[in-house]
Amino acid sequence: MRALMLILRKDLRQRLRDGTLLIYAVALPLGMAFLLNLVMGGSAQRLDARYGVVGLPAFTERVLRPMEAAGRVRLRQVASAEEGRELTGRGELDAVFAGSPGPSSVANLPPAETTDPASPGATDPVSPGTTGPASIEVIGSVDAPVAVQVARELAESYAAAERGERLALAVAGAGPRAVPELRALPEPIRVRQDASLSVRQLDTGTYHAAGTAVFFLFFAVLICVSGIFAERASGMLARIMAAPVRGPVVMAAKLLGGALTALIGMVILVVASSLLLGARWGDPAGVAALVAAVVLAATGLMAAVATFARTAEQAANWQSVAATALGIAGGAFFPVGQLGGLAVLSQASPHHWFLEGLADLRGGGSVALPVAVLLGFAAVGIPVALARLGRVARA
Amino acid sequence: MPVLEVVGLRKSYKDRLVVDGVGFAVREGETYGLLGPNGAGKTTTISMVVGVLARDAGEVRIAGRPHDTAGRATKSLIGYVPQELAVYPDLTARENLRFFAGLYGIRGSEARRRIGEVLEIVGLADRAGEAAGKYSGGMSRRLNIGIGLLNRPRLLVLDEPTAGVDPQSRTSILDSVRRLAGDGTAVLYTTHYMEEAQRLCDRVGIIDHGRMLAEGRPDELGAPDLEAAFLQLTGRELRD
Structure with a gap:
């Protein structure tokens, strides 16, 4: 446990110093949400x-x-x-x-x-x-x-x-x-408008804040997971594995570092978008459950995708493709209805379930189903990632 | 009793045999040079010795105890300096050392004392608060070695520690290795500089294609010097 906390603290300190957390988890999503809100929100709402x-x-x-x-x-x-x-x-x-x-x-x-x-x-x-x-x-x-x-x-x-x-x-x-x-x-x-629909629909500010936040959440995780490959290339991972620390602890710490970076970024974004963009995320307990679940889902999926790559560059490329495809399919930037027949693909995207959960919250419903589905993504991704990361470390 | 005993080590990747029955031993206070051309199997052997890579067959013993990738007790007896500059550039030298001290279970005042000692040994005490990314190549190499000394290892494994450093830093590194060996540390050393191995190592083993070709004192290998012996054994064919 001490080794895990040690690696975790070190990773977070690094992320803060190299600006990853600031850029990918805060500045980019907040900036893009602001721009989208300005360009699309203004015309749609006012x-x-x-x-x-x-x-x-x-x-x-x-x-x-x-x-x-x-x-x-x-x-x-x-x-x-x-x-x-x-x-x-x-x-x-x-x-x-x-x-x-x-x-x-x-x-x-x-x-x-x-x-x-x-x-x-x-x-x-x-x-x-x-x-x-x-x-x-x-x-x-x-x-x-x-x-x-x-x-x-x-x-x-x-x-x-x-x-x-x-x-x-x-x-x-x-x-x-x-x-x-x-x-x-x-x-x-x-x-006449369907009242239940308008109640469940996220306003433009909230939609763009949530969409961009969950989109860049995957990239914050990407940076952390790719860091494992970078540490392998620099010999750092071998050095850590040569220390009297169990391999799974090292990998768990690395994944936890990615998840924590993403979580911190999401919390900052929820608060900042509420204050600066007027986003209304909904019931804090429900939002917290959704954020925690989507962070775990993102960590599991991105890490699992990365483990099939051979190099840090390949891992980053594959994860970028996955994050972008899931984001678009999940309606992070525009409603999935615009995808036509492909809209059915959104069910396979954590982004969709996160936004669906926020809509449920807005409508006064329960987030149990979206949270369960997101945890399902995590339950598939994290074990695959942990099992395969051992190979990455030893390669 | 040797600090390191390697017997019949084997490792293959898919159908390619990379290490084929390598065996050697390093005694307390001895500096052993593991030499070979690129792709000979040196780094794979070292990875198995330090417990980063699982072996297919053979045995590794540290201070008489069986050692493998899960051997936490035996790993704490080893100091490992990889050939890459394995330091965190965003962290200061002191933070790098503190992190690795923590991994070896060295904490509190003991950690501060050992970090201070190591910084003195590698000549970085006055720049310990600077980010390692701002260091010159030689300073980074010295910090790289310093991390391997934190746990006062009984076996120090150095994988090409002088690659790409200036003569001053190289001399400093070699002096440190001699001092450590003089204090009883067993040193396993790899290098491409034959003249360096000749000066530093008590014994050398030359491997190629995963096999140990010759072993002994540098002056026992039957050639005018170590480089000649090395070329005689491994040939002049380019490997990269």
Whole structure:
């Protein structure tokens, strides 16, 4: 036990001095979580788009002004579509809605009047006598894909609503003056969110903090496990094995060093991401169980993979491939649904079960199953690693 | 009674026989040179002697006691200096020594005393607080040897301890080995420098292709000098 603690203390001191712990277990994951949160989180959670609008007073009042009032968009009037292109090209606006005139009706209705846009029955201006439908052109900035996509969806929804209204008017044989009455009718269909889903879904900040933390956790373990091969190459491992210390104790200390490095990194990340990124990890006891289980799983799997390599470089390469593949398959960077048919592979990734456990915690459920699966990974990996590491030491 | 007795040592990797019935003995206060070209089986033999590598057959005895990879009591009688610079560059010399002292069960004031002694022997007392990674090649070699002396071994195994060091450090290392042998330590020494072996070793064994080809005092091997005897026995064919 003394030898184990001695090797463990020495390894941790080394990891601190060579910066491994700081870089792989703290700086990289925290930095990446911050960036992902900035790039993806901001758009998904708090849309803050800069939109311009050319004409389209009714669309502006019915759709854009309420969003502006809610702080989701910043609006600016633009004189023409050409100016809109210039502004989006220079990055001053994310998207511009440019209206172009057309007949007011697709159902032989009389032309719509240009009315006060603030009035309830307002429609967008059309010019009698023009041919082809009225249109809303969405001019987008290449640097703001999410804001542009939202702009397109807004325009599509508005157009669909307009089409619906006109169809209703046409069927009823009513004119545009019946529009306020039509709008006063109750909504025929209301889209409702699955409450349990939204409760279980991690918010963007937490998702990216947890995803990057568990992704780099594997790399922190990788560094420590690769250290065994480096010590073998430097003759250090032979020197330690020549001392009156049992071989399995040496290997157990090495694996424990990797696990502790990863654990320390995860604890720092949980605290730092909560304070700096507003991540909400959930019930501390559940999070602690998940973190401990995923650290053991990572240690076992990475060490087991490494033992099949012949050199430190080969071990590091194989572990990197395994860590990256498991991370992507497990949804560390994007939801696994985006993998299509390959999403089933996520079940074989500890990353998936860790994130699943956090989602369960968010939904008020138990983490028993994710923890059990993660411990299963550890139960397979650690014995394989310990059995094969003896060969590594003697090679 | 010899401090080290090796009898009929054999080791093979898959179908390749690397050490084939090697045997020798090293007595107290004796410096024994195990010589051979690259790939002759020296390092494999040494790995089995220090208990890092399991043997296929044969016997190793340390101070009369059977010794193998699990022999904790016999391992504590051996000081091992691998040919690589087996020191932690991120740790200071003192921290390196303290770590290995701990592995040999040397703690507290005894550890401090022995670390101080070793630092004096290898001439690093005034730089003991510096990270080993900042040391010159010679200083690192001396620290490498110092770690092997911490447990005051009855058998000191030195695998090419002077490779790549300047004449000053080499002289210092050889003087230390002589002093230790003079104090009764049995020394098993490997080197590629025949002139060094001739000056330092009481007896040498020349091995090639895993077999002991000749053994005796350097001046007993029937050639003008040790290098000539070595080339006569092992040939001039390049090995690497």
